[in-house]
Amino acid sequence: MAFAVLALLERCGRAVRAPTEKMQILKFLIFASLVFVAACPKSGTETPTNSPSTLGSTQAVRLNYRFEADVPPPMQPEIPPEELNATIQTDFSTNRLDEILVKTIVSPDKQRILVVYRRTNDAEYEFRVDMYAADGRILRKVTYDGMAVYYPGAIIWSPDSKSAAFMAKVRGAVMPNVPAANSNTNANTSANTNANTNINANANTASEPVEPSNTSTSQTPFVEGAKAVLTLRTEQVYICGADGEDVKLLTQKEGLIYFYFVWSPDSTMLVALAATYQEWQVMQFRAKQNGEFFLPFGRPRLIEKNGRERLLDDFPTNVYPVWSSDSTKIAVAYDKTIKIYDALGTQPTQAAIPLQYDLLASSKKHKETVAQQEQSNSNTNADANANVNTAPTNVETNTNQLLSTDIDEDSKVWFNPIVDLKWTEPNMLYLQTGYQKLYENPANNVRSYFRWHRLIFSPQAIPTANQK
Secondary structure (H helix, E strand, O other), X not given: OHHHHHHHHHHHHHHOOOHHHHHHHHHHHHHHHHHHHHHOOOOOOOOOEEOOOOHHHOOHHHEEEEEEOOOOOOOOOXXXXXXXXXXXXXXXXXXXXXXXXXXXXXOOOOOEEEEEEEEOOOOOOOEEEEEEEOOOOEEXXXXXXXXXXXXXXXXXXXXXXXXXXXXXXXXXXXXXXXXHHHOOOOOOOOOOOHHHHOOOOOOOOOOOOEOOOOOOOOOOOOOOOOOOOOEOOXXXXXXXXXXXXXXXXXXXOOOEEEEEEEEOOOOOEEEEEEEEHHHHHHHHHHHHHOOEOOOOOEEEEEEEOXXXXXXXXXXXXXXXXXXXXXXXXXXXXXXXXXXXXXXXOOOOOEEEEEOHHHHHHHHHHHHHHHXXXXXXXXXXXXXXXXXXXXXXXXXXXXXXXXXHHHOOHHHHOOOOOXXXXXXXXXXXXXXXXXXXXXXXXXXHOEEEEEEEEEEEEEEOOEEOOOOO
16 A cells, blocks of 8 residues: 555656645545555554344354252242142033043143043053143144053143143054063053153154054034044144144154243244154163153153154153253253254254363362351350350352362262252253152152352354454
């Protein structure tokens, strides 16, 4: 630029003779030079960056986080106790004598009620679903005779009350090469516990799904029987409309057992856990052998309402996934690691947050804090009449200097896996650690050393396009 200005000035000096014209050209060149200097970057200044306006627009791999140990538990809405709708219960007692009412699930807008029931000759772990209005009037039969609904405790309305999701498979399906002893091993167990773990499917089966004909003979008058829909031999995810219409199979992966799902806050997607039939059988066998309550592990899968499905991770977990409050991300816990997955975008990302070191360091600090509190309480009780004022001890631990060899065995008692997640705000994810052992006999259950921690998220700065 400087050479161009000099060349132009030399040319102008040769071509222009009048002093007035020379002065005008000189002024122009000075002005152009000032503009050039102002536009040049100053040495020592920082390269400009752009920061996403919200965490929702930040990819998972570009999240910063801060770990806070031993925080108060998150505020959670009070869940009212489950009660059967009295009007619907009266309808069953009066008009549906050969059917047993199991559960009534009210939609968030209080306008519709999903009714879970079974007939007296149905297996204890296989259920049916009807849709009722808020006034106790039946609207539609949702499931046809050839479909059996499983896990009634997992049936859930979408937050906008426009859809309901449930899990079902072919009623009474027993696949070839499956020992008969396995087909009804849970017939006498509770419907909401081990009863729901009975599986009559073969993951390697490639035969066509069964679509039994509609033979509904409900005693409730003036209600058309439900239409048959595609039904597979392992538990799949279905949705229906607010009035029980348009029952649709969302997942079509026979051999996978879907056993948990939860709606996104915007009601557009579900995140589910699923395991293969062989994995399910092995897990169930080991739990039975050890006398433990069966808590299955599954791999997280993202399911959209249009049926598109994405496997989020190939690592199984038994901790239920959670959604961010803006429906843009999903959090899943694996032992002492949390992974965050993008739910949206053409190129979704995932980020792993290993917390083993942080939890190990916090265990040492927590153990020292508990010991200090016990000592303080002991001194207070012993010197209650002496008005002793005991000052707390600073037990801050520098995690950068703490090594695993510094943790004594008593501290490791508090060092436990993540057992629960709560995503309360877009930038705040709570995680609970603890030790739990559940048995077939609930009297033997062990739950101890539970603590809450949290992660505070913030977006990373993104370099601008002109950064080199």
